[in-house]
Amino acid sequence: MATYLDEENLQKQIEEIEALSSIYGEEWCVIDEASRIFCIQVSDDLNKPKWRLCLQVVLPLEYPSTAPPIYQLNAPWLKGKDRLELCNSLEEIYVTNLGESILYLWVERIREFLVEKSLSDDPAECTNTIKTTEELEVDYEDDFDFAYQPGIQKDAPKLLEFVLPQESQDEELPPIYHGEPMTDRRSTFQAHLAPVVTPNQVKMVLDKLYENKKIASATHNIYAYRIYCEDKQTFLQDCEDDGETAAGGRVLHLMQILDVRNVMVVVSRWYGGILLGPDRFKHINNCARNILVEHNYTESLDESCKSGKHKKVKTKKGR
Numbered sequence: 467m468a469t470y471l472d473e474e475n476l477q478k479q480i481e482e483i484e485a486l487s488s489i490y491g492e493e494w495c496v497i498d499e500a501s502r503i504f505c506i507q508v509s510d511d512l513n514k515p516k517w518r519l520c521l522q523v524v525l526p527l528e529y530p531s532t533a534p535p536i537y538q539l540n541a542p543w544l545k546g547k548d549r550l551e552l553c554n555s556l557e558e559i560y561v562t563n564l565g566e567s568i569l570y571l572w573v574e575r576i577r578e579f580l581v582e583k584s585l586s587d588d589p590a591e592c593t594n595t596i597k598t599t600e601e602l603e604v605d606y607e608d609d610f611d612f613a614y615q616p617g618i619q620k621d622a623p624k625l626l627e628f629v630l631p632q633e634s635q636d637e638e639l640p641p642i643y644h645g646e647p648m649t650d651r652r653s654t655f656q657a658h659l660a661p662v663v664t665p666n667q668v669k670m671v672l673d674k675l676y677e678n679k680k681i682a683s684a685t686h687n688i689y690a691y692r693i694y695c696e697d698k699q700t701f702l703q704d705c706e707d708d709g710e711t712a713a714g715g716r717v718l719h720l721m722q723i724l725d726v727r728n729v730m731v732v733v734s735r736w737y738g739g740i741l742l743g744p745d746r747f748k749h750i751n752n753c754a755r756n757i758l759v760e761h762n763y764t765e766s767l768d769e770s771c772k773s774g775k776h777k778k779v780k781t782k783k784g785r
Contacts, residue, residue, distance in 0.1 A: 472527050479525050482567040489570070497522070497741050505741070506573055510580035517580040519544060522741055523569065530567045534560045537572070540737045542683045549709070552579050639670050645757040650749060652738025657753035659761055662691055662730045665702065675732060685737040686710040688750060690718035691730030701727065710735065716747055717754050724755070726763040 479502065487494045490506060497503040502525040509515035524536040539552060552575075559571050645657035658681075660671040668691050676682045690705035703721075705714030717731060731754045735746070742749070758764055 510584040651740040657757040658732040684734040686735045688713040689732040694727040
């Protein structure tokens with residue numbers, strides 16, 4: 467049963483949304499009014515934008531009195547230090563204005579952040595960023611060309627930053643296979659698979675994938691791997707969300723259920739501007755499972771069921 471406070475929150479939300487819609491016009495978008503899901507496209511300049519970003523918010527019943535909006539920031543270029551700095555700014559605004567409506571303050575802080583970035587960054591870099599974004603918007607459903615494309619190079623995940631023995635640095639790059647892309651509401655998902663037997667090969671595969679401009683500019687590149695250590699009869703395994711909270715863990719859990727070994731799976735997601743909710747995790751897992759089935763990695767499930775044995779798991783440290 468809705469309480470008086472819930473009704474007061476809802477009224478404040480309605481008034482805030484009406485005001486934002488009036489202020490921002492076409493920039494403001496209602497995704498699902500019943501579920502209180504909204505988004506706004508923010509840029510550094512309305513006429514000649516160099517940097518763009520999509521802010522998505524879900525307004526819980528407790529907002530604004532006792533809970534913040536649930537938010538997500540989407541832009542191909544927003545990673546690492548930039549993302550952390552902006553998220554910290556938004557959370558500081560919430561803490562400073564507890565109990566108040568803060569969406570307008572958030573939008574203007576994002577715009578201020580984009581303006582600052584536009585003034586501080588190299589003009590050519592800004593132009594390339596917008597060009598990449600526009601190409602992604604029109605090419606999401608096209609087939610991908612995985613030929614070597616120098617240019618955008620994404621940093622390797624932090625958990626792989628360790629010193630490797632000289633002999634392991636001489637390993638060959640494993641073959642990389644690419645699954646069929648699937649699209650739902652303008653978001654595109656595609657899985658990539660490689661056989662791996664050492665952590666160094668995991669890093670090599672990631673580096674090679676990031677050489678491809680389309681993969682490097684994906685909103686998320688989620689991955690997980692499992693390597694079976696024969697001598698210790700344990701698994702070396704790890705995963706990475708790349709900004710899609712808990713997605714890497716879900717893929718790793720799928721691989722554990724299927725009892726696959728000596729393989730890594732990367733799932734790229736190109737966000738299309740529409741919230742998918744829990745469906746995004748279903749698509750990520752389905753892409754991962756399909757490519758594992760396609761390359762016969764699920765045969766180990768039958769063998770495991772027949773033997774009834776379960777191996778110990780050793781999770782890689784250092785994240």
